[in-house]
Amino acid sequence: MYEGNSVEELDKRRAALEIGFVFQSPDAQIVTDRVSSELAFGLENAGVPPEEIRRRVAEMAGFFGIESWYHKEIDALSGGQKQLLNLASVMVMNPKVLILDEPTSQLDPVSAGNFISMLEKLNRELGQTILLTEHRQEELFPLADRVGLMEAGELKAVLPPKEMAALLLEQNAPLAKALPTPAKIAWALGEKAGLPLTMKEGRSFLMSLSSGTSGEPEIPEPLADGEKALEAKNIFFRYDKDARDVLKDFSLTLQRGRCLALLGGNGAGKTTMLQVLAGILPPYRGKVKRQTKKIAYLSQNPRAVFLKETLEEDFTLARQDANDWRQELSASPFFQALVPLLERNAMDLSGGELQKAALFKVMLTQPEVILLDEPTKGLDPFAKEELGDILREWTLQGKSLLLVTHDVEFSARYADECAFLFDGGIVSKGTPRSFFATNQFYTTAACKMSRGILGDAVTAEEVIQLAVGADC
Amino acid sequence: MRNPISEFHPLAVFLYFMTAVGITILWNQPVFLAMSFGIAFGYASALEKGRNILRSLVWLLPVVLLPVIVNPLVNHRGNTPLLYVNDQPITMEAILYGLFTGVMIAAMLFWFQAYSKSLDSDGFLYLFGKRFPSIALMVTMIFRFVPQFHKSLQEIAAVQKTLGVSTSQGTLKQRLQAGGMLLSALISITLEDSLQTADSMNSRGYGLPGKTRAKKIRFTLRDGLLFGAALGELLFFLLLWGMGKTDFYYFPALTSTGWTPEVIVFFAVTCIYFLIPIFIMIGEEIKWLFLKSKISRLPIPKHKSQP
Amino acid sequence: MQLALIVSFLLAGGACLLFFFSFEKRKPAVKDILPVVVMVAAASAGRVIFNFLPQIQPVTAIVIIMGIYCGKQTGFLTGALCALVSNLFLGQGPWTPFQMLAWGLVGMLAAVLAKVPPFRKTWAVCVYGFLASFLYGAITDLWTVMSMGESLSWPLILTAYAAAIPFNLLHGVGNIAFLLLLYRPLGNKLKRIQEKFGVLAC
Secondary structure: OEOOEOHHHOOHHHHHHHEEEEOOOOOOOOOOOEHHHHHHHHHHHOOOOHHHHHHHHHHHHHHHOOHHHOOOEHHHOOHHHHHHHHHHHHHOOOOOEEEEEOOOOOOOHHHHHHHHHHHHHHHHHHOOEEEEEOOOHHHHHHHOOOEEEEEOOEEEEEEOHHHHHHHHHHHOOHHHHHOOHHHHHHHHOOOOOOOOOOHHHHHHHHHHHOOOOOOOOOOOOOOOOOOEEEEEEEEEEOOOOOOOOOEEEEEEEEEOOOEEEEEOOOOOOHHHHHHHHOOOOOOOEEEEEEOOOOEEEEOOOHHHHOOOOOHHHHHHHHOOOHHHHHHHHHHOOOHHHHHHHOOOOHHHOOHHHHHHHHHHHHHHOOOOEEEEEOOOOOOOHHHHHHHHHHHHHHHHOOOEEEEEOOOHHHHHHHOOEEEEEEOOEEEEEEOHHHHHHHOOOOOOHHHHHHOOOOOOOOOHHHHHHHHHHHHO | OOOHHHHOOHHHHHHHHHHHHHHHHHOOOHHHHHHHHHHHHHHHHHHOOHHHHHHHHHHHHHHHHHHHHHHHHHOOOOOOEEEEEOOEEEEHHHHHHHHHHHHHHHHHHHHHHHHHHHOOHHHHHHHHHHHOHHHHHHHHHHHHHHHHHHHHHHHHHHHHHHOOOOOOOOOHHHHHHHHHHHHHHHHHHHHHHHHHHHHHHHHOOOOOOOOOOOOOOOOOHHHHHHHHHHHHHHHHHHHHHHOOOOOEEOOOOOEEOOOOHHHHHHHHHHHHHHHHHHHHHHHHHHHHHHHHHHOOOOOOOOOOOOO | OOHHHHHHHHHHHHHHHHHHHHHHHOOOOHHHHHHHHHHHHHHHHHHHHOOOOOOOOOHHHHHHHHHHHHOHHHHHHHHHHHHHHHHHHHOOOOOHHHHHHHHHHHHHHHHHHHOOHHHHOHHHHHHHHHHHHHHHHHHHOHHHHHOOHHHOOHHHHHHHHHHHHHHHHHHHHHHHHHHHHHHHHHHHHHHHHHHHHHHHOO
């Protein structure tokens, strides 16, 4: 229903003008090749006179801070800029309602933060009505006026965020996992009403609990050096003779049977680094020592793994002996969920299923080292958990994993070691505990919440333990 | 070098070059063709980088030489046989005709090259988009898709290389098959994404009647002058051409209506017309030399930083 | 007097414009334009993938496939746009309208033939692909032939076309290879996407 009419009856022109949509993929929803023409696209279709189009575009470009890249080609924009452009090209049409479908799922945390604060600004300064679906709850949940809960296509409840958080935790619903960390910690510590949602609320909650006594900071034991699976020594790489160095004196050792998570900002050269280690790009100085030739590389978009019409054909392409892979598939506790999907095309799978199928196909080529680029991108919390379990299983089998990621929570939980890539080289490295405990910004929500109040906690579980310990 | 013609209205630029190409094709008088070729080559070279001029000269040679060779072999008219091949005369007229056909083709290609450098795809789409909005939109969308395609292709190729599918290893058949699989995977992904593009277009009102265009290039006085010059030049030529004043025959012997006053005037006018871009270029250079002394700014000292 | 060149130039260009006109008049919906946009972009990217083979490109094969699966109009449109766009990238020339017409006709003819079911068999499509290279060559070589002006004669035309045979053969063999590789997979993908666009009802 929209203003008393059912959506089906809504006339096409009104629907286009009054309801604005922003979709998941920053790339796929852009139509033209320039920022300027993209902003004008909707208004042109609506038949707005040229003078007014220019006025409205100018105004919106100012509001969104787009002036400096107004004349650029779309190809030259970052993912975050593209998604802001998508929002701006909808906002120029002055919609009454703005509907967003997981708009930040494909963005890194910094761009996602920018996008969310822009939404907040629209809502606060212009009173824009916003309807949004999203997995990324940490920042968005506290901003909402009301939160709806959907299950199996049915709207179960619509409540203010604090009450919704309490309801989910009360029912111990699976969705409760996605709630902001402060709420989860407070609930576990016995708080029932007025759950803290933001970091600020969370910190004052912890402060009120403990009398400032900090738990004993544990000194994490450094991991013993194992067998080296892959070693990069003083690597230099650039794309072109006259280009700048993307990797500068980069050195890294990956131990056998370990999972190493590499974090870093945008443009730090993470993807390039993986491709150099995989042997896809050659360094112009330095050497990569590989103990094995069986190195697999998985890019950000798991669809790049599939070449055929059905999963079945693709798996057969990776391992000729169909009986062989079928056996492995049904024997694996993680992958057997793929059995009913074998006839499907990879493009028709959900994000989690797709990631799982991609991992299985990679596994069929029996790699010893697996390099993963942003494996958690676009995954919901359950799919992430399953991914983590698969990765853990693989390290136990002796495979060595290197993942490049923005996902600090995931790295804190599943990696054996974490490292930070900046300006083409590694600047810090350590176990997740020591790594995140010393980081100020690039760290987990639990760590941000408890820093200086409760020891060196990195995960929500640790904060709860420490808080309970401090209470006694 | 900066190209001042590219700052004119696309319609004026288009007509300017099409007139130049049209006259070059239709008037086969040798002196005129040499002039047209010289100016077109000079103009195209001024817009190109040094190495490209050299390359276009190398590529020019066969274009001019081919008609010189082919023409006398198939065309045996002409009064002045130079030698006989298979009892067929090779005439001087046929060789000359071939030579100037080559010069005409070369001149035409250089005019087109200068045109491509003067009317970029934006200008072309502006012209085209008025009558053909959907086609123009499609071309814009293709421009957007091509670089995106190349990025996705690099991603797919990188992943598949580690999974054993690569166009750089194996037998020719394997490499071809790998290429085919990569291309069809690429198309698969992009077609899938285009569903979201479709949603985005529909939700922003694509296909509603009464579409407007935000971009408007003003047709100013100087655009009018260039447009008028091109139209006048074209009409002048068509008039003389229709009256047979510009006729020039290579066969049976080189004959023409001679340098009548009309032809001399037209030749001079055309020469000036062809040189318009060069005049504007020189004019702008002088203007900026003059302006620079007025817009003087203190140089900001820069320290040298390590690259 | 190279009137023939001007006339053929205007005829080829006019034919393409006439087609574009009829396309615009139909008020194309999103589902009519997106597959074409993707395929034309793919054709140009395909030139990059296969650049380990000189002179060989998948454009003709993709145009034929679009004609067979999406009909006459789309076939012509894909071909004409492939030529137009690649010339917008590489620089326009007198060959632009001829290439547009040639690729357009190759796509359109494929659609006409595909009305007869046996023609949709892979081997038949490959035969057509091979012959299409000669149709394409005949039209695109027209401007070089026409520029010969007064020497234009049957021996000249035959000589010019005979000289082009090796290039056309190479092009034709390339078409067969690409049709063998792409005909079925791309066809399936196009069918899939048409169904999905049908659900969208745009």
